[in-house]
Amino acid sequence: MAKPQSAKSQVKKEAKQKAQQERAETEKAKRRQGLGGRIGLYAAIAAVLLVGGYWGYGKMTEKVSWTSVAILPSPHVPLGMPHPPYNSDPPTSGPHAPGLAQWGIHAEPVPKEMQVHNLEDGGVAINYSCQDCPDLVKRLTAIAERYDRIILAPYTDMDRKIALTAWGSIDKFDEFDEARIVKFIKAHIGIDHHGAGG
Structure with a gap:
């Protein structure tokens, strides 16, 4: 009789491990998604700064006739x-x-x-x-x-x-x-x- 309980216990243990693994994967995916969002935001900010800097430099070095x-x-x-x-x-x-x-x-x-x-x-x-x-x-x-x-x-x-x-x-x-x-x-x-x- 101890065997079935052990098998049942084993199944529970595996189910628990699988659930923990799924949660861990979900958390990883969320972190990756958050990181991807932050990277996207940083890239957008960098692009705006780059364009603004280029425009500002152009204005500062623009040739004027006066x-x-x-x-x-x-x-x-x-x-x-x-x-x-x-x-x-x-x-x-x-x-x-x-x-x-x-x-x-x-x-x-x-x-x-x-x-x-x-x-x-x-x-x-x-x-x-x-x-x-x-x-x-x-x-x-x-x-x-x-x-x-x-x-x-x-x-x-x-x-x-x-x-x-x-x-x-x-x-x-x-x-x-x-x-x-x-x-x-x-x-x-x-x-x-x-x-x-x-």
Whole structure:
């Protein structure tokens, strides 16, 4: 009679071992699944960081067409009052009028002192110097009308046909280049520079 009990005991023991083995396999599978999920998450984070780093590096090393100009002391001066000379033409900082020029398209040159104040307030100026160039003015106007803080105006005695200015930055060239103009505007427009010399 002891044999059947022993066989029964053996079957129980094997069933228990099999159950333990199945639980162990299930736990292993869960750990593998969890590890796989974590690896997937880490891979996704690494991919985002890699793409972000690549984009950031590209932005830092991106070639730009404009030149940085040293920021001058920028006190308010009454319009027409003598003041120290500007360090660029058109100016990108320095003494400026207390009031702003009206944003938008101008048929006449805007006084330098007013234009500088607009730059300090986050504006971009597009100046052109040409005689009888309605096509150029029309193309520049089409760009200027897309933005709020733009001054487009003729500029007398400029050494190039087109000049783009922002606070501390200038780009001058002779041939119309929409991509170049838009890139300059997007890089500079809307940045308030009060406290940066003014």
